[in-house]
Amino acid sequence: MTTPKVIVSPVCEVTCFEQEKVARIKAELAQEEQQLPRLAELYKLLGNTTRLKILLALAQGELCVCDVAHVLNLTVAATSHQLKLLRDQGWLAMRNDGKMVYYRLQSEALLQVLKGDLRLLEERLA
Amino acid sequence: MTTPKVIVSPVCEVTCFEQEKVARIKAELAQEEQQLPRLAELYKLLGNTTRLKILLALAQGELCVCDVAHVLNLTVAATSHQLKLLRDQGWLAMRNDGKMVYYRLQSEALLQVLKGDLRLLEERLA
DNA sequence: GCCTCATTTAGATATTTGCGAAAATGATGA
DNA sequence: TCATCATTTTCGCAAATATCTAAATGAGGC
Incomplete structure (x- = not known):
């Protein structure tokens, strides 16, 4: 009060x-x-290399869960879990096609942020 | 091999x-x-509100550990621990003055990144 | 309706993290 | 030298995290 x-x-x-x-x-x-x-x-x-890799991988275009798992060398279950976390916060979109599920970036904005922050790291090394 | x-x-x-x-x-x-x-x-x-608060607090100028603890409503020990984490990765600098230790931002660059990322969040809400 | 198969969800477990309490450090000043 | 006081370090614990295995879901095709 x-x-x-x-x-x-x-x-x-x-x-x-x-x-x-x-x-x-x-x-x-x-x-x-x-x-x-x-x-x-x-x-x-x-703050997790697995999820960073997912974002960078999907920057190349949409992928099914299984292929993301291959990129990550991770089980499909673990991959699905991480994809869900990213989707829950609205950074990924998904699309159903029969049994398959395809994930993609919701927008380019997050990628821009990633690149900006990477630049910061590089500057600091110099 | x-x-x-x-x-x-x-x-x-x-x-x-x-x-x-x-x-x-x-x-x-x-x-x-x-x-x-x-x-x-x-x-x-x-990825931790405590550390984000530290960075924003020190954006106002240097502070001793004890005062940072007050800002955070945290024990001095916990505060010191978080300060060390930020310092170990080179984002904070420190200065000794007698028994006191003053921490400050190593550079403005990190702050700029924070603000940029905050902007992203705000855009997404709109 | 069933079987197959991609995906998701549900445990279970090992690791990491954040914090407080207490002990250790290190500098000041009597 | 000794006591004081700001800070750091150590220890222990509770909560969160990342991954696995196994079970559940859901769509397609026979």
């Missing part, structure tokens, strides 16, 4: 050296409270 | 529908074999 003026922290026994700065930063972070978990979810999804 | 010419897959009993395409994609992915784990490492690091 009411917004307390003093921010009470569970670690309040520990000295806080720049209370005002800390309070200000906390307030700013609070504004991003909606976005941050979403962003973290995206990064969690990307 | 010897490199086999034929790539043997552990899932070779499963039908592969587009062998050539799969082989081509595997070859292309093999070229990125150096970069992909690095990229995944970066994303793993970013």
Whole structure:
């Protein structure tokens, strides 16, 4: 209901050296409270070589689950699982054709991000 | 010892529908074999709201461990641990001043990436 | 209706991760 | 030298993750 003026922290026994700065930063972070978990979810999804490979593979065009599994050298079950994770967050689309299921990238945007981030890594090495 | 010419897959009993395409994609992915784990490492690091908050907090300027802990509402030990992870991968720099240790962003580049990726998320919502 | 086969889902298990508590470090200052 | 205090490290545990095997689903063709 009411917004307390003093921010009470569970670690309040520990000295806080720049209370005002800390309070200000906390307030700013609070504004991003909606976005941050979403962003973290995206990064969690990307933080796995198997899924990165899936994205890069599908950048070449759609593939059935079985062929993705071959690309990954992984069981079909594990592959299907990873595809589902990517699809659940809306980054992949699928298409049924008889018994087969074909997956493809939902958009190019994610790929652009990947490439941008790869560039960052390369710059840092230099 | 010897490199086999034929790539043997552990899932070779499963039908592969587009062998050539799969082989081509595997070859292309093999070229990125150096970069992909690095990229995944970066994303793993970013795939955690605590660490994202640290990066955004330090975007405002350097902070001592203790103050970062206050911003996060986390124990100093846990905070120190997360700071170390970010520092080990070279994204943070630190400075000693007596007993205090101040952390700061190593460069603005990572922040730019964060903002770019946030933009992607926002576009997708629209 | 049944059989086949691609895919998905359901356990089960091993590994990784994030955190707190407590012990260890390392610098300051008496 | 000794006590203090910010930080780091170690340990242990709970939760999440990635993969496998095996069972379930669902579409096609006989």
